[in-house]
Ligand SMILES: O=C(O)CCC(=O)C(=O)O
């Protein structure tokens with residue numbers, strides 16, 4: 001029997017939206033309103049910070065708050081800086097386990113971004129750091145207010161605008177991060193939004209270790 005990859009299986013199951021050089025799965029209302037509220041309450045106690053990052057050789061404070069968790073102690077280098085992961089709280093471990101089970105994937109860390117209002121944003125980037133397992137997707141979950149999430153193809157410059165709503169799960173299957181960038185642009189006004197991106201760090205992944 002053919003050995004299909006995770007992204008090919010999702011496509012075959014018609015769960016994915018096919019794009020040139022990539023595929024997306026969107027699940028509206030993946031998380032119930034009760035669960036969204038419970039999670040947001042727990043998140044109030046997280047150690048949010050707005051670290052400084054290096055852009056074109058200069059240090060700037062990022063226009064949003066972040067916190068990064070992993071299953072085990074880990075370091076992840078992005079935006080010219082090493083970030084040390086904190087131990088993942090129980091409620092996020094449960095969420096991560098649910099995602100892994102549902103999609104047959106191996107997420108083991110999560111980066112949270114808190115956009116307080118329309119001035120908070122995220123610039124164009126791809127989640128393609130060398131620490132991330134290349135054969136695993138990036139899984140995003142939105143809480144709070146909806147915000148536009150824009151994708152742009154690296155060479156054709158094709159754009160896809162996804163208004164991500166609260167409770168919605170978005171999976172970007174490989175090799176999307178190699179061919180597309182994404183951003184969350186500033187808006188004249190927006191209510192607070194929290195986004196979680198689940199990732200697979202190779203260093204913490206058993207299957208990645210098996211392959212070495
Ligand atoms: O807030 C979002 O929807 C995007 C977050 C993101 O791109 C990231 O954490 O890398």
Ligand SMILES: [Fe+2]
Pocket residue numbers: 125126127182197
């Ligand atoms: Fe990203």
